[in-house]
Amino acid sequence: ETGVTQTPRHLVMGMTNKKSLKCEQHLGHNAMYWYKQSAKKPLELMFVYNFKEQTENNSVPSRFSPECPNSSHLFLHLHTLQPEDSALYLCASSQARARMVYEQYFGPGTRLTVT
Amino acid sequence: GQQLNQSPQSMFIQEGEDVSMNCTSSSIFNTWLWYKQEPGEGPVLLIALYKAGELTSNGRLTAQFGITRKDSFLNISASIPSDVGIYFCAGQGGMDSNYQLIWGAGTKLIIKP
Numbered sequence: 001e002t003g004v005t006q007t008p009r010h011l012v013m014g015m016t017n018k019k020s021l022k023c024e025q026h027l028g029h030n031a032m033y034w035y036k037q038s039a040k041k042p043l044e045l046m047f048v049y050n051f052k053e054q055t056e057n058n059s060v061p062s063r064f065s066p067e068c069p070n071s072s073h074l075f076l077h078l079h080t081l082q083p084e085d086s087a088l089y090l091c092a093s094s095q096a097r098a099r100m101v102y103e104q105y106f107g108p109g110t111r112l113t114v115t
Numbered sequence: 116g117q118q119l120n121q122s123p124q125s126m127f128i129q130e131g132e133d134v135s136m137n138c139t140s141s142s143i144f145n146t147w148l149w150y151k152q153e154p155g156e157g158p159v160l161l162i163a164l165y166k167a168g169e170l171t172s173n174g175r176l177t178a179q180f181g182i183t184r185k186d187s188f189l190n191i192s193a194s195i196p197s198d199v200g201i202y203f204c205a206g207q208g209g210m211d212s213n214y215q216l217i218w219g220a221g222t223k224l225i226i227k228p
Contacts, residue, residue: 004157042119042218043158043203090157103148104205104216106157 003027006091006107014115015081021110023074023091031096032074033104034066037088049074050096081114088112121204121219127227134191136222138204146207147187148216149178153200161202162189196226 004025013019025032034046046060049068063085065077074091088111092104118141128134138147146165150158162173164180164187171178175192187206191198201223205216 006157040220042220043205045215048215092157102146103160103163105160106150108155109157111155 003105004091004093004107006089006110008110009108010111010113012113012115013078013081015083017081018077018079020078021076021089021091021112023076023107025072025074025091025093025105025107027093027105029093029095029105030071031094032068032071033092033094034074034076035090035092037090037109043090047076078112081112083114086112086114119204119206119217119219121222123222124220125223125225127225128194129227130194130196132194134194134198134224135188136202136204137186137188138206138219139186140206140217141185142208143184144187144206144208144217145184146216147178147180148205149176149187149189150203150205151200152203152221158203191224194224194226199224199226 007022011019031050033048036044036046045058047057047066063080067075088109090109091107094104095102119138121138148163149161151161152158161176162171162178164171164178167180167184168182169180178189180187187204201221203221204219207216
């Protein structure tokens with residue numbers, strides 16, 4: 001399944017580094033999402049973009065900065081992260097109408113380790 | 116806020132056994148989705164439910180949207196080794212839920228050796 005791709009798959013970065021995660025969807029969807037998945041916790045929604053407009057920012061620290069240049073691409077820019085930010089970062093896309101979300105399709109994730 | 120309780124947290128099963136897991140919500144949902152996640156991968160959608168009482172199958176998997184709209188069930192019949200993984204439920208409430216899904220904490224399925 002290559003509907004949603006994410007790069008890189010693994011990333012190790014120091015707390016002073018700046019890096020970016022990339023997501024691309026090939027499904028013709030109009031909404032894209034960033035999630036954080038930590039061990040033994042439910043998926044945490046970080047950001048939602050609908051029609052390229054950010055519609056949600058669930059109290060995410062400013063060291064995470066999303067960018068959605070078009071409906072197929074989504075980036076997550078990272079800077080001065082903390083060790084507790086180490087997690088699997090998942091991108092998803094869906095077709096969304098009238099504030100309702102239908103099935104979300106996920107990429108394989110980026111395993112991030114902050115040292 | 117809305118909460119989702121998924122149980123059990125983990126299950127040890129023998130190959131060939133049937134498996135059941137469920138999710139309950141503190142409020143009414145309009146959509147229930149079931150996903151499976153394997154190590155190192157993102158969740159994969161298994162079944163989507165949109166109507167109360169709906170029963171939908173995908174191979175050996177069957178899921179139901181509860182009549183009360185506050186719960187959903189996933190059954191796996193005659194489990195096989197490749198069923199191992201973590202199963203997540205997710206749901207969405209009304210129009211004010213603003214594109215967001217509420218997620219369960221997952222049920223980890225382990226095959227007994």
